[in-house]
Amino acid sequence: MTALATDGPLVEAAGLAKFFKTPMGLLHAVDGVDLQVARGRTLGVVGESGCGKSTLGRLLLRLIEPSAGRVLFRGEDLTTFSRRRLRHARRRLQIIFQDPYSSLNPRMSVGELIAEPLIVHRLGGSAADRGRRVSRLMDLVGLADRLVNAYPHELDGGRRQRVGIARALSLEPEFLVLDEPVSALDVSIQAQILNLLMDLQEELSLTYVFITHNLAVVRHISDEIAVMYLGRCVERAPAKELFSRPTHPYAQALLDAVPRPRLRRGEPKKPVIRGELTSPIDPPPGCRFAARCPRRVPECSADPPQIEISPGHFCACPPAAASPPKNLRQP
Amino acid sequence: MSAHPSPDRTDRTDLTDGPARTAPLDPPDLPSPPRKKRGQWASAARRFKKDRLAVAGVVMLIVMIAAAVAAGFFVDYERDVVRQNVLEKLRPPGPGHWLGTDQYGRDILARLLYGARYSLSIGATAIVFALGGGLVVGATAGYFGGLAENVLMRLVDMFIAIPATLFAIAVVSALGPGVVNLTMAIAMAYLPIFARIMRAATLTVKDLDHVEAARAIGCGHLRILVRHVLPSIMGPLIVQGTLGVGYAILQASALSFLGLGVMPPDPEWGAMLSEGGAFMRQSPWMVIFAGLAIIYVILALNIIGDGLRDALDPKMRD
Numbered sequence: 001m002t003a004l005a006t007d008g009p010l011v012e013a014a015g016l017a018k019f020f021k022t023p024m025g026l027l028h029a030v031d032g033v034d035l036q037v038a039r040g041r042t043l044g045v046v047g048e049s050g051c052g053k054s055t056l057g058r059l060l061l062r063l064i065e066p067s068a069g070r071v072l073f074r075g076e077d078l079t080t081f082s083r084r085r086l087r088h089a090r091r092r093l094q095i096i097f098q099d100p101y102s103s104l105n106p107r108m109s110v111g112e113l114i115a116e117p118l119i120v121h122r123l124g125g126s127a128a129d130r131g132r133r134v135s136r137l138m139d140l141v142g143l144a145d146r147l148v149n150a151y152p153h154e155l156d157g158g159r160r161q162r163v164g165i166a167r168a169l170s171l172e173p174e175f176l177v178l179d180e181p182v183s184a185l186d187v188s189i190q191a192q193i194l195n196l197l198m199d200l201q202e203e204l205s206l207t208y209v210f211i212t213h214n215l216a217v218v219r220h221i222s223d224e225i226a227v228m229y230l231g232r233c234v235e236r237a238p239a240k241e242l243f244s245r246p247t248h249p250y251a252q253a254l255l256d257a258v259p260r261p262r263l264r265r266g267e268p269k270k271p272v273i274r275g276e277l278t279s280p281i282d283p284p285p286g287c288r289f290a291a292r293c294p295r296r297v298p299e300c301s302a303d304p305p306q307i308e309i310s311p312g313h314f315c316a317c318p319p320a321a322a323s324p325p326k327n328l329r330q331p
Numbered sequence: 332m333s334a335h336p337s338p339d340r341t342d343r344t345d346l347t348d349g350p351a352r353t354a355p356l357d358p359p360d361l362p363s364p365p366r367k368k369r370g371q372w373a374s375a376a377r378r379f380k381k382d383r384l385a386v387a388g389v390v391m392l393i394v395m396i397a398a399a400v401a402a403g404f405f406v407d408y409e410r411d412v413v414r415q416n417v418l419e420k421l422r423p424p425g426p427g428h429w430l431g432t433d434q435y436g437r438d439i440l441a442r443l444l445y446g447a448r449y450s451l452s453i454g455a456t457a458i459v460f461a462l463g464g465g466l467v468v469g470a471t472a473g474y475f476g477g478l479a480e481n482v483l484m485r486l487v488d489m490f491i492a493i494p495a496t497l498f499a500i501a502v503v504s505a506l507g508p509g510v511v512n513l514t515m516a517i518a519m520a521y522l523p524i525f526a527r528i529m530r531a532a533t534l535t536v537k538d539l540d541h542v543e544a545a546r547a548i549g550c551g552h553l554r555i556l557v558r559h560v561l562p563s564i565m566g567p568l569i570v571q572g573t574l575g576v577g578y579a580i581l582q583a584s585a586l587s588f589l590g591l592g593v594m595p596p597d598p599e600w601g602a603m604l605s606e607g608g609a610f611m612r613q614s615p616w617m618v619i620f621a622g623l624a625i626i627y628v629i630l631a632l633n634i635i636g637d638g639l640r641d642a643l644d645p646k647m648r649d
Contacts, residue, residue, distance in 0.1 A: 063547060090549035103540035107371060107562045107645050116558075117548040151645045167548065 008075060009036035010207045011060065011175055016069035017231075018055050025282035029055040031231035032069070034306070037224075039174070042201065042208040044222030044239065046215060046254070050277065052231040053211045054098075057177040060209060061093045062086060073175065091121055094168035098180035100160035104152040110163050111148040114138065117170045137166040141196060158189035165196065169204070178210045182217060194221060215258055219243055224312070227251045230280050230288040236306075237313035247315040247324045249273075250289045287317065295319050371645070378642040385638020391631035399447035411441040413596045421614045431616040433606065435596075439617065442598035443624050449593050450600040451628065453514050454580040460518035461579075462572050465525025470564070472526070473533030474556055484530065487523040495520040496585055503591040513592040517579050528571055532564035539563070566640045573636030577629035600625050 013035050020027040030052040037043045045053050058064045060071055062078050071078040073093065081089060097103035104113055114134045118124035124133050135145055141162040152160055161181060168176060178197065182190040198221060200206060212218050218225055219239055226236040227248065235248040246252045253273040275292040286301035287293070293300065297319050306314045307321040315321045379385055406412060416436035424431040430439040468487065472480040490498065502516035536542065537560060545559045584601005586592035593599035600621050607617030 061547065063543065087549045087551070090547065095544075095547045097540050097544060099540055103544045105541040105545070105559055105562075108558075116545075116550075120548060120550050120554065153646045164544075167544070171548065 009072075010039040010074060011035075011037045011209070012072040013056075013060060014070045014072070016056070016059055016071060017067045018052075018059055018064065019067045022281060027281050028231045028283055029280065030059060030066075031283075031288075033228075033231075033233050035226055035233065035236065037175075037207055037209060039207050040201070040205045041223045042210050042221055044218035044225040045209060045211045045228060046213060046218050046225060047228035048213060048254075048277070050280070051228045052280075053213075053228055054179055056228070057095065057179045057209060057211050061090075061095055061177055063095070088121075091117075091171040092174045093177075094171065094173040094175070095177045095179060096161075096164050096168050096181045099184050100157055100164050101152075101184070103164055104160055106152055109149050109151055110138070110143070110155070113152070113163055114166045114170055117167060121171060123171070133170070134166075137170055140169065140200070141166045156189075157185045158192060161185060161189075161193050162196070165193075165200070169200070172204075173206070175207045176209075178208055180212050181210075183212065183214065190217070197221070215255065227254060230278065230283065232288055232316065233306075234289065234317065235313075235315045237315075241310070241313050245313075245325055247309060247313070247320050248289075248317045249293050249295050249320060251315075252325075289317075374645070375642045379638055382638045382641065384634055385642070388631045388634030388638060391627065392635065395447060395628060395631070396451065398444055399451065402441070402444035402447075406438070406441040406444065408445065411438050412445050412598055413437070415596075421610065423614065424616055430620045431614065433603070433617050434610055434614075437596075439603075439620055442603060443600070443620060446598035446600045446603060446621075447624070447628075449510065449597065450580050450583065450625070453510065453517070453583045453592075453599075454576040454628075457514045457517035457521065457579045457583070458572055458575045460515070461521035461525050461575065462568065464518070464522040465527075466529050466561075466568065468522070469526040469529025469531075470533045470556060470560065473530040474537050474552070474560060480530075483526070487526045490519075490523040491527070495524070496582065499582060499586055500589065500591060503586060508591050508594065510593060513583055513586055516586070516591075517582050520582065521575060521579065525571060525575070528567060529564065532567045533560055536560050536563045562643070565643050569636050569639045569643070573632040573639075574629075576632050577625070580625055580628070 013033055016030060016033045017028070018030045020029055033052075033056060035043060045056060047053050055064070059066050062071065062081070066079055069079075073089070078086070078089065078093075108116070111131070111134050114137055115124070115130050118130050118133065124130035134148065138145060138148065143159060143162050143166065147155065147159070152163065155163070165181075181197065182193050185193060194217065197208070201208060208221075210218060210221055222239045224236065225239050225242045226233050227242070227246075227250065228234065229250045235242065235246065235251040237245075242251065243255065246255050250273075257272075273292050273294075278288070278291050284301070285303055287304045290296050290300040295317075299318065304316045304318055306316050307318060308314050309321050309324050315324075414437070416432075419428070419432050419436035420434055422428050422432040422436075428438050428440070430443065432438055433442070468483050472483040472487075493501075499513075499516040499520040502519055503512055506512040506515070542555060542559050545555045550558070581601055583592055584599060584604055587594075587599045587602040588605040593602060595602065604618060604621040604625070607614075607621055611618050
């Protein structure tokens with residue numbers, strides 16, 4: 001690419017938080033998340049439903065306003081941008097939505113959908129030039145040219161998601177938030193879309209934040225993985241490391257939740273975490289997972305620091321970080 | 332371009348047998364030649380033309396408008412519509428007076444045809460203004476929310492608290508009677524109601540993913556409202572509008588009856604209907620034909636409205 005490359009991460013979040021007012025109290029959707037994504041890399045964000053993954057993705061793009069914290073894009077704080085500057089910056093920051101059925105305007109044809117970003121940002125020149133560009137984009141994501149005048153309801157889920165990808169790519173972004181981009185698709189189509197996303201990343205040196213609840217998918221595509229629980233990042237590590245040495249009790253439980261065949265009779269059953277997700281509304285201070293944690297100690301009622309166990313492997317659980325698992329898990 | 336291949340990433344999955352991306356997916360079930368480029372409006376028009384009932388509705392409406400326009404050639408306003416003729420009063424339908432005469436001996440057919448000019452134009456104009464205003468107020472309130480919504484909707488609530496008829500009476504009393512003031516009074520009476528409906532419709536649409544997607548690609552508020560929100564609330568807009576014309580005609584008649592709208596002896600359907608009420612026992616034709624004229628127009632408009640709503644929905648088959 002050009003000489004844009006800087007040493008620091010392309011995207012960086014510091015103390016990012018979003019609270020929603022509800023009649024019952026303040027809902028801590030995202031609560032003090034720090035992360036960095038290097039150019040051309042993929043950060044996977046995993047966690048169960050309602051842990052704030054999608055909110056985090058929207059905060060990173062400033063599609064919703066953060067309650068606290070900063071988002072640095074190429075070292076500049078997005079949260080201080082004016083409306084005009086933010087609209088301009090949208091060219092570099094794009095999102096791909098989970099549901100390709102609802103994220104495409106049903107009244108616009110495929111061609112119109114892909115061309116709209118170009119029109120909004122006055123790119124692509126004349127209508128004919130724009131048409132050629134749309135055609136190139138459709139080719140890039142593997143959509144047949146003849147679909148240019150089709151409407152979204154005439155396409156299947158995989159093709160719709162390709163339209164969503166082409167629309168996001170039309171502005172030649174550097175950073176993409178992929179918000180569960182394959183969760184709504186059939187398994188066979190999921191693989192196609194994942195491969196497409198990985199190919200595009202290599203071709204266009206894209207930087208991804210990949211949000212999902214699907215552990216197999218996140219492992220396949222990510223360089224680094226962050227595990228979220230109730231609005232907080234409990235563990236962050238390179239993908240391989242996280243899968244082989246999960247340290248935080250929640251991360252361990254999450255990985256254990258993947259059903260695995262017991263091959264030998266004597267193999268012990270994995271413990272299952274007890275209790276229900278505690279309420280994200282006005283949570284007590286301290287570790288969010290403490291109420292359900294098998295390794296709870298009195299210190300857990302203080303907000304846990306992020307401890308670096310090995311290079312690039314952070315864990316927000318002092319007791320667990322003090323004695324990280326030694327033997328590698330079978331991935 | 333320098334890619335960043337990550338060394339420790341697993342290879343691409345091969346869960347599928349087919350090539351993943353490079354080959355355009357081409358199952359045989361889709362029609363293979365590229366579909367012709369057709370604009371949204373052109374394809375909506377095509378769908379509308381295929382809807383026989385809707386076309387019939389348009390024909391009904393055109394017939395009524397044509398009759399109202401043509402009335403000038405067949406009947407003389409002074410002689411047939413306004414002049415009283417006591418000798419001919421309350422004649423039942425028959426030769427000479429096809430739809431009978433009223434209590435002043437005026438030909439009901441002639442009055443209905445002339446009355447169409449008043450009723451149709453008052454109803455349509457009032458609703459266009461009410462819908463337009465209601466759309467602006469309601470969509471703004473619903474889309475932006477917050478303070479704008481609170482201020483606008485509380486104002487709307489205030490106006491809704493006053494019955495529409497009473498409000499129209501107040502407006503006409505303030506501005507003075509007359510066709511133009513009557514139209515404006517009705518428009519203002521219905522505006523808050525449409526504003527509420529449009530706000531509700533906007534609220535259901537504005538949090539849809541495709542509206543958020545529009546924000547994500549950097550659309551401004553105006554473009555989002557016009558290109559992404561408005562088309563999605565077109566359905567309720569049109570249905571309410573076509574229903575509203577009927578109400579507006581009735582409202583106009585009520586005000587005319589009170590002497591605040593079309594002044595006698597000018598014919599107006601609603602006024603004719605209410606005048607006929609007094610003679611319903613011995614000469615029901617006065618009420619029947621005025622009522623039928625109103626029903627006819629409302630029916631035609633509703634059919635057209637349903638057809639339009641379906642035609643504007645691209646999910647309907649071509």
